[in-house]
Amino acid sequence: MIRFIKTLSNNLYRLIIVKIGERIVELRKKNGWLENDLAKQVHASKKAIANYERDEVPPSIEAAKKIADAFEVSFDQLVG
Numbered sequence: 001m002i003r004f005i006k007t008l009s010n011n012l013y014r015l016i017i018v019k020i021g022e023r024i025v026e027l028r029k030k031n032g033w034l035e036n037d038l039a040k041q042v043h044a045s046k047k048a049i050a051n052y053e054r055d056e057v058p059p060s061i062e063a064a065k066k067i068a069d070a071f072e073v074s075f076d077q078l079v080g
Contacts, residue, residue, distance in 0.1 A: 024038075043066070
């Protein structure tokens, strides 16, 4: 049972992270920003933003909050 819950939890986490990556791209393009523009807004590297968008590395909660603030959306709107 514990193994099932852990697997379910990991799968839900991946779904949320994928949604964040897609949403970041959507919002960035809507604002007419390049990855570098967003990186400057949130004090991150362009590589970090690219990794978030491609779902290679999930943003930390702190980074996700900064991204939401940069786009002037709530954290909840960013994650879906």
